[in-house]
Amino acid sequence: MCVIVFCMSNPSLAADLPLIGHIFEKMQDDFPYSGDYNGIGEQLATEPVSDAQNAEETAGVAETSDYTQTANGVTVTLSEMYCNSQALYITVQIRSKEKFSEISSFSFEETTAKFSFLSEDSWLTPTLDGAFIDGNTFAGLLRFDLNGLLGYNDSELKLPDTYSVELKLNRLVGNLSNVEPPDLGVTEEEIDAMSDEEWDAYMKEWYAKHSDYYDSTYTAYSGPWTFDLEVTQDKSDMQVVEINEKNEQGIGFSRVVRDRFEITMYESSKNPQAAEKNYFPVMLDADGDLMTGNDGWVNVLEIGSHDVSTVDLFLVDEVLWLDELKGIYWDNPWAETYDGKTFKEILLENCAYHKEVSFEK
Secondary structure (H helix, E strand, O other): OOOOOOOOEOHHHHHOOOOOOOHHHHHOOOOOOOOOOOOOOEEOOOOOOOOOOOHHHHOOOOOOEOOEEEEOOEEEEEEEEEEOOOEEEEEEEEEEOOOOOOEEEEEEEOOEEEEOOOOOOEOOOOEEEEEEEEOOEEEEEEEEEOHHHHOOEOOOOOOOOEEEEEEEEEEEEEEEOOOOOOOOOOOHHHHHHOOHHHHHHHHHHHHHHOOOOHHHHEEEEEEEEEEEEEEEOOOOOOEEEEOOOOOOOOOOEEEEEEOOOEEEEEEOOOOOOOOOOOEEEEEEOOOOOEOOOOOOOOOEEEOOOOOOOEEEEEEEEHHHHHHHHHHHHHHOOOOOOEOOEOHHHHHHHHOOEEEEEEOOO
């Protein structure tokens, strides 16, 4: 899965410390799943980690509470929590006793989450997006895509209104900036002349020669940081449109769900007799613009500034989408037409399935 992570220096945030209890509000425009976070969710940590004005003076103080844990000089504090039918959002502050290295982004690895409605631990990895407040402090948002647990097609497993989570963050990884990869040793012309098989063989040989390169691109901090959470699902913004359709090829959608920050397409279970093809789910907003996601899941899409009063759902032959149609859009994303046709018209001509869905304002 693709994980999209961003980090930036933001002096205005440092001037407003402490952030604990207000990360949703202060950073809502910077999160990939952007929107109005004001007044939502539950406040977890009710006090700042320290009252000191200079974060560097007290970073990494070994405090322990229900929502603050320290391991090996790194203190993780869970600030706020919000859950809808699609995802669990948790804001987090990460502070280090020593200044962080030149890190461009963070991620938590080897994460386990025991959900009370599942019989086994989940290895569902959250995304972590945020910004450095200063050299010792990072603030951001952990997002667990709950559809990764429940599935994107017809399923009897439903998310309960309330549940508990035993969260264990085992390893924090910082991707180092300004790390130059070794030279590939071939020109662009030579690469273009290679077949796919020749390129794969060449890159395997290149990685074997430079096996230590990957280890030089990150620095890791060992946990664990463990937390017990009681979660209540917020259904106030949820709208569900039932579709429950399959075409003659045995493909279609069962429903589409709109929440506060995301909209998700659920495919109908494939007919065993359906053609042996893979189909890519695509959604256009009311203006005909392509909607995209941020967690690597192709079925869950960010609402952001999109007009989703009406959306168009498509299933497109996967090869056709990846090799041709997707490129048509991204080569000219803001143009009204392409060769005299809108992108919606192109999809209508090439898709295997289409459905228009409207939501209440």
